[in-house]
Amino acid sequence: MRLLTLAVGIAGVPSLAVVFLTLGGWIGGWPALTITAIVWAVATLTAAIFLHDLQLLSEFVRRLATDETHSVRQRRTGPIIMEALSRDLEHLVRVLAPRAALVEQLRRADTLILERLPDPLIVLAGDRSVRRANAAARAAFGGEMAAVLRHPDLRSAIDRTFSSRAVQTAELTLPVPMERDVHASVVPMDPPLADGGQAIVVLSDRTRERVVERMRADFVANVSHELRTPLASLIGFIETIRGPAADDPPAQKRFLGIMAEQGARMNRLIDDLLSLSRIELTEHQPPSDPIDLRDIVSGMAASFEPRMVKRNVHLAIDVAEDLPRVAADADQIAQVLQNMLDNAMKYGRDGGVVGLTIQHPAGGSRWPNRPGLVISVSDQGAGIPKEHIPRLTERFYRVDKGRSRAVGGTGLGLAIIKHIINRHRGQLLIESEVGIGTTVSVWLPLTQTQPLTR
Ligand SMILES: Nc1ncnc2c1ncn2[C@@H]1O[C@H](COP(=O)(O)OP(=O)(O)OP(=O)(O)O)[C@@H](O)[C@H]1O
Ligand SMILES: [Mg+2]
Incomplete structure (x- = not known):
């Protein structure tokens, strides 16, 4: 045809x-x-x-x-x-x-780069439907992807991107599966991606940064508050001594005593803050010199002797016979022991027993399955209600602010212990029962396991 x-x-x-x-x-x-x-x-x-x-x-x-x-x-x-x-x-x-x-090859490389980017990334088609999501997005949002894209602020950023063809951003707080702060950037793709994607949504998790920001702000507020109280009292007493009590030597003597106490309190607070920041500076490098814990224990027991006598407290020391040397910073471990004993003295019972033990960890799952030593200090004080225990290592956290302040506490002792133990790659455990007492234990890893020869 x-x-x-x-x-x-x-x-x-x-x-x-x-x-x-x-x-x-x-x-x-x-x-x-x-x-x-x-x-x-x-x-x-x-x-x-x-x-x-x-x-x-x-x-x-x-x-x-x-x-x-x-x-x-x-x-x-x-x-x-x-x-x-x-x-x-x-x-x-x-x-x-x-x-x-x-x-x-370029197309495949593009796909691979998007897939492997550490931030969650979602590719949207012209009708706003999801073309694909990279591994980070699938891991972070999984089945919640549609719900995330329905967030009103993100939806409006996407609409603005499609109408203006310019990058738009939004700050989101996602309630599910757990609360997260996310910074979203919606970037138009012009020309479109090979798979027809017309915009990409990059979701950067800012939760950690927000927490750190909040912590920093809280920290500054706490420090200022802790310093302001003794400072206000010092200024008040100075005014009193210069004014109404100018001709009253016995009152002046009493006020000067209180002022010295307040000054010492400010000094202690600053010392604690400085030692915290020093510990943080070295936290990434664990100590390597082997030390003998027995020397530290005996030195510490001697320094607490006067306070023990005053409060009629008996210190029961139980240290394992075959105590090996541990790779540790002697000054820092001494500070750990001092803070533990200080708490046992401050919050323990008058006339009670404070136990100080250094032992090989007993079998069981409480401690890591590696060679280590456990240092514990126990008291027979009022104990700590369960709900407070997880927060005790936060800076300035005190169960009973009034009582702690009355006994000269700044709320930094356990935070310092935690950072020192972190630097030693160890673990901290606080166990307490209201009305019975409290035991604070730290586990330190052993790097040199042969028994100490004296
Ligand atoms: N052995 C304990 N018994 C009861 N409560 C305790 C004990 N140890 C700590 N606490 C509670 O935990 C809080 C935090 O302890 P931490 O040692 O960090 O601070 P502090 O003792 O108040 O002050 P600092 O140790 O800086 O002088 C204390 O204020 C206290 O309320
Ligand atoms: Mg303390």
């Missing part, structure tokens, strides 16, 4: 010319018939060759398109009229093949 149409197309005009020439009497009947027959024969042959070539060429192009390796070698016996065209096509494909491979 195509052959006939093409042959008619080729032979049509010359045939019509022959008909006119015959009708006009310029050529005779026989010559006209002969010319027409020749024209039709040539037209049919040309059409046949042309169609055959076209068929071969289209097969060739089809093969080039489907052949991934672009190694198609067309028989040169193929197209007759269009041989040059087929050769050019083959050349074109060969030139374009590496470019296509490069484009594919």
Whole structure:
């Protein structure tokens, strides 16, 4: 059919010319018939060759398109009229093949970069539906992805991005699966990504930074408050001594005593703060020198002696016989012991027993399954209600502020212990029962396990 149409197309005009020439009497009947027959024969042959070539060429192009390796070698016996065209096509494909491979490689690299980015990232199509989400987004939001995208502030940032074609941001607080502060950036993709993505949403978790910011603000507020109280009292007494009590030596003596106490309190607070920041500075490098804990224990027991006598407290020391040396900072471990004993003295019972033990950890799951030593201090004081225990190592956290302040506490002792034990890669455990007493234990890892030879 195509052959006939093409042959008619080729032979049509010359045939019509022959008909006119015959009708006009310029050529005779026989010559006209002969010319027409020749024209039709040539037209049919040309059409046949042309169609055959076209068929071969289209097969060739089809093969080039489907052949991934672009190694198609067309028989040169193929197209007759269009041989040059087929050769050019083959050349074109060969030139374009590496470019296509490069484009594919870049596309894969882009996909991989998005997939591996540490921040959660969601690709949106033009209709705001999720095209894909990277590994971090799947891990962070999983099934909650749709709920996150429905957040009114994020939705409005997405709408603004699509209408303005500019980057828009939003600060979100996501309530599920746990409360998180997230900074969202919606970036338009112009031109769109290979998969049709028209915008990407990058969600950076800022929860930790917010917590740190809040902690810093609380810390400054706490320090100022702790310093302001004794400072206000000092200023008050100075004014009293200069004014109403100017001629009252016994009152002056009493006030000076209180002022000295307040001054000492401020001094203690500043010492504690400085030692906390010093410990934090070295927290990333654990100590390596082996020390003998027995020396520290005996020194500490001696220094607490006067306070014990005053409060009629008995110190029961129980140290394991085969105590190995531990890699520790002697001054810092002394501070840990001092803070533990100080609490036992301050919050323990008058006339009670304070226990100080250093033992190999008993079997069980309380401590890490590695060689270590456990230092414990126990008292028979009023104990600590359960709900306070997890917060005791926070700076300035006190169960009973009034009582702690009355006994000279600043609320930093356990925070200092925690940081020192962190630096030693150890663990801290506070156990308490209201009305019975409190035991504070620290586990220190052993790096050198041979018994100490004296
Ligand atoms: N052995 C204990 N018995 C009862 N309560 C305790 C005991 N140890 C600590 N606490 C409670 O925990 C709080 C925090 O203790 P921490 O040692 O950190 O601070 P502090 O003793 O108040 O002050 P500082 O140790 O800085 O002088 C205390 O205020 C107290 O309420
Ligand atoms: Mg204390």
